[in-house]
Amino acid sequence: MEWVTDVAELEAVYGTAKGAPITKVAKRLTPEYRRWIMASRFCVVSTVGPEGADGSPRGDEGPVVLELDERTLALPDWHGNNRIDTLRNIVRDPRIALMFMVPGSANVVRVNGQARVTFDDGLRARFEKNGKLPRSVTVIRIEEVYVQCARAVMRSRLWTAGDESGEVPTIGTILTEMTQGDIDGDAYDRDWPDRAVQSMW
Secondary structure: OOOOOOHHHHHHHHOOOOOHHHHOOEOOOOHHHHHHHHHOOEEEEEEEEOOEEEEEEEEOOOOOOEEEEOOEEEEEEOOOOOOOHHHHHHHHOOEEEEEEEOOOOOOEEEEEEEEEEEOOHHHHHOOOEOOEOOOEEEEEEEEEEEEEOOHHHHHHOOOOOOOOHHHOOOHHHHHHHHOOOOOOHHHHHHHHHHHHHHOOO
16 A cells, blocks of 8 residues: 655645635634534534644533634533543644534534633633533634535435434443443443433533
8 A cells, every 4th residue: 555645646636725615714703604603512622732633522502612702712621521631732732623513504614723721710700500610711713714515414414314323332331341341331321311410511
């Protein structure tokens, strides 16, 4: 197998993007990009650090991010697994990419930029839910915002296929495998719904 090692090789096969793929890129939140992102309750956050790349899902019951101004977004860090891979990466390398999704739409909106993490009490308070605050907030300075091609979501039938969740292993099953049975996967799966409700925020 031969590997592609030169950008010119790629461009010889793919050509150069022009037209809509270029003109759709904004440097700030335009009115229509704002409408899209504020409709999104879910995004995937990508960062990079010395140990490698990280992709992390983030979701909320309303908009997943808060607009601070047309060039700045704020993303709360709600209760999770405490691995802090994303946050650790941002502290050491501010590059970030977010992919915003809206159920039912085949399009995805992407934001590329620079991020910083803060424990600022005033900013954290803007996300208060039922008396709880996020432990930190990631503030993203937008460098690019644009809509992605819809073909990947269309090909996968992400929003139109049936519920296939019964065809994949549960987290409990995976934990049992990874710990050679030290973790009781059935108990983990049984307890998870109640534990999730108690620790959602």
